[in-house]
Amino acid sequence: MQRKGSALSGMSTIAxxxxxxxxxxxxxxxxxxxxxxxxxxxVYGAIGQIKNTIGQDPFLFLRLLTTAKQPVPSFVAFLxxxxxxxxxxxxxxxxxxxxxxxxxxxxxxxxxxxDALLFGKFVGGMIVLTISLLTLWLLVTGxxxxxxxLPPSGEEIARGLCFLVACLAYAGVWLALSLFLSTIFRxxxxxxxxxxxxxxxxxxxxxxxxxxxxxxxxxxDPTDPMTxxxxxxxxxxxxxxxxxxxxxxxxxxLLNPQTRSLGLVFINQLEDAIPGAPLPFSQxxxxxxxxxSGMVAAMLLIFTAAYVTFQRQEVRA
Amino acid sequence: xxxxxxxxxxxxxxxxxxxxxxGLDLDVKAGEVFGLLGPNGSGKTTTILMLLxxxxxxxxxxxxxxxxxxxxxxxxxxxxxxxxxAIGFYDQLTARENLRYTAKLSGIPATEREKxxxxxxxxxxxxKVADRRVKTxxxxxxxxLGLAELVAKGSRIAILDEPTSGLDPQSTxxxxxxxxxxxxxxxxxLLSSHLLAMVQSVCDRVALFREGxxxxxxxxxxxxxxxxGGVYVIDVEAxxxxxxRAVSGIEGVRGVTPRKGGGxxxxxxxxxRGEVAAAVVAAGGKLKGLSMSQSSLxxxxxxxxxxxxxxxxx
Numbered sequence: 001m002q003r004k005g006s007a008l009s010g011m012s013t014i015a016x017x018x019x020x021x022x023x024x025x026x027x028x029x030x031x032x033x034x035x036x037x038x039x040x041x042x043v044y045g046a047i048g049q050i051k052n053t054i055g056q057d058p059f060l061f062l063r064l065l066t067t068a069k070q071p072v073p074s075f076v077a078f079l080x081x082x083x084x085x086x087x088x089x090x091x092x093x094x095x096x097x098x099x100x101x102x103x104x105x106x107x108x109x110x111x112x113x114x115d116a117l118l119f120g121k122f123v124g125g126m127i128v129l130t131i132s133l134l135t136l137w138l139l140v141t142g143x144x145x146x147x148x149x150l151p152p153s154g155e156e157i158a159r160g161l162c163f164l165v166a167c168l169a170y171a172g173v174w175l176a177l178s179l180f181l182s183t184i185f186r187x188x189x190x191x192x193x194x195x196x197x198x199x200x201x202x203x204x205x206x207x208x209x210x211x212x213x214x215x216x217x218x219x220x221d222p223t224d225p226m227t228x229x230x231x232x233x234x235x236x237x238x239x240x241x242x243x244x245x246x247x248x249x250x251x252x253x254l255l256n257p258q259t260r261s262l263g264l265v266f267i268n269q270l271e272d273a274i275p276g277a278p279l280p281f282s283q284x285x286x287x288x289x290x291x292x293s294g295m296v297a298a299m300l301l302i303f304t305a306a307y308v309t310f311q312r313q314e315v316r317a
Numbered sequence: 318x319x320x321x322x323x324x325x326x327x328x329x330x331x332x333x334x335x336x337x338x339x340g341l342d343l344d345v346k347a348g349e350v351f352g353l354l355g356p357n358g359s360g361k362t363t364t365i366l367m368l369l370x371x372x373x374x375x376x377x378x379x380x381x382x383x384x385x386x387x388x389x390x391x392x393x394x395x396x397x398x399x400x401x402x403a404i405g406f407y408d409q410l411t412a413r414e415n416l417r418y419t420a421k422l423s424g425i426p427a428t429e430r431e432k433x434x435x436x437x438x439x440x441x442x443x444x445k446v447a448d449r450r451v452k453t454x455x456x457x458x459x460x461x462l463g464l465a466e467l468v469a470k471g472s473r474i475a476i477l478d479e480p481t482s483g484l485d486p487q488s489t490x491x492x493x494x495x496x497x498x499x500x501x502x503x504x505x506x507l508l509s510s511h512l513l514a515m516v517q518s519v520c521d522r523v524a525l526f527r528e529g530x531x532x533x534x535x536x537x538x539x540x541x542x543x544x545x546g547g548v549y550v551i552d553v554e555a556x557x558x559x560x561x562r563a564v565s566g567i568e569g570v571r572g573v574t575p576r577k578g579g580g581x582x583x584x585x586x587x588x589x590r591g592e593v594a595a596a597v598v599a600a601g602g603k604l605k606g607l608s609m610s611q612s613s614l615x616x617x618x619x620x621x622x623x624x625x626x627x628x629x630x631x
Contacts, residue, residue, distance in 0.1 A: 005391035013421040021409070102405030106463075109369055109399035110422040111391040315371045316362060 003113070010112035014120025019127040022090055031089040032132060036139075038078040043140055045069035047147050059278070061152040062159060062255045064144045075140065076251045079167060080244055081203055086132070087174035088195040090125045093188035094179050095310060100188060105315050118179070118310050122303060125175045126168070133167050155281050162285060163254045169295040170247040174199070176299045180306035183313065202242040210238035229264065236263055243298060246291045253288045262287060320347045322474055322505050323368060328377035330363050330529075337363040339529035340377070345507055350500045352516040353509035354618070355526025361509035362402060363529075365476055368507075369399055382473065395423065398472030400463040402479040408452040412443055412462050415451055416469055423470050437469035441495060457488030464495055475499060477508040481515055493519050513615045525618070527625060537617075544621045551609045553593055554580040558602025567592045580606070 022028045046067035050060060057063060068074040073081075095118070098104040108114060137160060145151060152160070178195040185191040201209075214235040221227040239245045253259045257278030261269075279287070323345035330338040338360040345351045353361045366372040368379055370386025370393055379386055386393045406415045416434045425433060438447045441461040446454070454462065460480060467475050480496065481489040497519050500506050510516050516523060517537055524531040525540065533540050553560055560581050561573050569592075571584040583593060590607055597604050 002388065004389045009391070009424070010422045013418070017418055021407075024409075101407065102401065102403055103407065105366075105371065105401040106399065106404060106406075106419070106466075107422070108371055109394055109397075109401070110419055111394040111424060112422055113390070315366060 005111075005113070007113045007115040008119065009116060010110065011116040011120045011123065014112075014117060015123040015127060018094075018121055018124025019131075022124070022128045027089050028128070031086050035078075035082050035086060035132075035136070038082060039075055039136060039140065040143070041072050042068070042075035042078045043143055045072040046074060047144075050148075058153075059156060059257060060148055060150060061141070061144050061156040062257070064140065064148070065160075065163075066251070066255045076248075076255060080170075080247050080251065083167060083171045083247075084174040084199045084203065084244075086129065087125070087171045088178045088192070088199060090128060091121070091175050091178040092182055092192040092195050094121045094125075095182045095306075096186050096188050096191060097182070099186060108315055114311055115307070118183075118307055122175065122179060125179075126172060129168060129171045129175065133164055133171070137164055158281050159254050159257070159284070162281075163251060166247065166250040166254065166288070166292055166295070169292060169299060170243055170250075172299040173243045173295055173302065176302040176306060180302050180309070183306050183309045202244050206242040206244065207239060210235050210241075213238055232264055240291075240294070243295055246295050250288045250291045250295075253284050253291075257281075257284060259284070259287070262291070321345065322347045322382055323507065324380045325364075325368070326378050328364065328367060328379060329375045330360075330367060330372065331375045336529050338367070338374075341529070341531055343524060343531060343534070345505060347505055348500070348503050349521040350496070350506045350508070350519050352520035352523040353507065353526055353531075354511070354513065354516050354523050355509075356511055356622075359526040360529040361526055362478055364526075365399070365478055365507070365509060368476065369394065369397060396472060397474045397476060398467030398470050400460070400467065400475070400477045400480055402482065404459055404463045406451040406454075406459060406462065409450060411448045411450055412438065412454070412465075413447045415462065416466055419466055420469055425470070433469045433471070434465075437465040440468050441465045442491075455488075457484050457491070460484065460488070460492055461495070464492070464499075468499075472504065474505045474507065477506065479510055480508055481510065481512060489515065513618050525621060527622060532621065532625065541617045544617045544624070549585045549588060549609060550616065551583040551585055551590060551593055552576070552580055552606065553583060553597065553604075554578075554606035555597045555602040555604050558597060558600040560597055560600075560602060563596045563600035563602065564593050567596055 043064055046064050046069065049067050049069045050057070050063045065075045068077065093100070098107065098117075107117065141152060141160070174195075177198065178191065181191040181194050182188070185194065214231050218227065218231040218234045220231050240249075249262045253262060258276055260273070260279060321344050323343065325341055325343040328338055328341040328343070329336065341360075341364060343364075353364065355361055363372065367374045368381060368386060370379075370390040373387060381393045382396050384392045406412075407418070410418070413434060416437065417430065420430050420434060435444070435447075438444050441464050443458060443461055443465060446458070451459065451462065463480075464475075475496075477496070481492055484492065493515060496506055496508070500519075506519075508516070508520070520537070522534065522536055523540060525533040533543060535543070553564065556579070561575060564570060564581070564583055565573050567589060569586045569589055571586065574582045574584075576582050583589070588609065590609055594604055594607055
């Protein structure tokens with residue numbers, strides 16, 4: 001049945017209202033404070049570490065983001081861990097909260113389609129994430145200029161911006177996921193717990209799960225080296241189901257220009273390569289292309305699931 | 318004034334095996350106040366959601382102001398304001414901000430928006446608290462804010478679901494006065510309720526709902542006439558005689574029901590007060606009270622459902 005009128009009318013109103021709500025909510029302030037503190041912790045640790053090697057490294061600014069000083073993890077590792085939490089905080093009660101406040105039927109009785117509400121909620125969350133991540137990136141860059149006394153090079157800025165896009169895609173996956181959970185669970189607490197459980201599984205346990213599955217599915221025969229290759233490929237494939245793996249691979253290729261491959265490399269492939277020589281930016285971008293598309297695809301798939309669930313839902317609570 | 322603005326034909330909604338609304342036919346004329354009356358779970362809210370296009374009917378058709386709510390929901394929702402049961406607002410926003418949000422969603426041009434919101438807030442007497450957070454509002458204030466939303470939107474049809482449920486008598490009265498004043502200005506009002514006195518005081522016509530069917534549709538006196546057989550109800554209080562037997566022989570008495578405290582209630586075709594008094598006295602009783610009231614909707618309601626249940630049981 002053909003519907004008349006644009007499915008997107010009212011979407012920007014909803015998106016900006018959602019964004020404004022997030023920026024004034026205590027929940028978001030709390031999570032962002034946590035992110036800022038850990039980010040600065042990571043960067044400060046890195047500064048202490050790399051002051052020793054200033055002058056020998058062409059990518060000092062990128063080192064700022066990737067260097068870890070025990071026991072503090074690097075900025076990038078922190079982001080990989082904390083970004084899902086920010087996304088979950090933004091969206092875990094996006095849809096069921098409207099039912100809970102009994103505002104859903106009132107909003108849907110305005111001349112808008114349901115599509116606009118869900119798109120608006122997602123876009124609103126992405127606006128907040130973009131602004132926050134951009135701010136964080138600028139703060140870290142500023143901190144780097146102040147403490148290292150060097151401006152970042154053009155390539156470093158390009159890699160940094162590209163990393164920013166990857167962060168957005170990664171956070172978008174988790175935003176779509178918690179939006180989806182908020183449409184299937186009527187209780188905000190249930191959807192929050194489900195989202196946090198998935199977050200823990202993917203950020204902590206997924207590596208072990210992938211390993212256990214590999215051992216079970218592709219046993220290694222010591223007499224056949226190909227079984228080893230198969231096992232490693234299977235394990236990488238399984239690990240890449242987790243958006244966290246995709247994100248950390250993207251980050252390592254973008255911020256460590258020396259990274260040449262994200263999987264297995266055979267000795268004969270390294271012939272004529274200069275060990276430790278950095279790749280140009282365009283080659284690094286090509287390297288992470290599958291990872292980036294994977295994250296965007298996951299985001300779209302999960303959002304579609306949320307969309308279908310929401311469209312079929314009865315309005316009455 | 319007699320244009321039909323809401324028309325439903327054979328409207329049916331099933332949830333699995335249960336039928337929430339069953340073959341409903343409904344016509345609401347422009348400018349009238351129409352009441353959907355029935356117990357909880359009789360299909361009133363489902364009907365309303367189908368009229369708004371928020372729920373898809375299993376079968377049947379709806380036309381609101383000549384538009385199909387499923388095909389042209391935006392056109393319908395632009396003209397129709399909806400006040401849901403137990404209305405919710407964004408508690409952390411002020412009354413004005415809440416209205417501004419829905420005004421933006423309903424596409425009111427920015428140049429008119431603030432003026433219309435202010436007028437609507439004054440209209441429902443929330444002007445003084447317009448910039449307070451809705452968190453602090455009482456239930457009555459929330460309902461009035463809901464009405465302000467309809468006013469700001471400029472709705473031609475207002476659909477109100479249980480607008481007075483949970484309100485104290487004074488707030489109920491205020492709300493009903495507001496609703497009546499909207500109707501006088503030409504807004505068509507469709508309201509649902511299980512509070513009969515309220516429906517009686519504001520509605521031009523009523524549809525009596527039972528298990529998804531509109532059993533009776535008409536004005537309150539018409540329905541009372543149909544269900545009770547007589548529009549006259551006489552209350553008699555007497556001592557010292559079997560009042561019931563004494564009056565049941567009078568011509569024109571349709572039924573006699575004993576009441577708590579010894580009195581009886583007589584349903585009659587016409588004003589039989591003189592005959593009743595004479596009969597009680599003739600039977601040797603002391604007449605203590607005799608009064609006649611137009612039958613209230615409560616009576617209609619109770620009687621109607623009782624007879625229906627008896628019919629079902631038979």
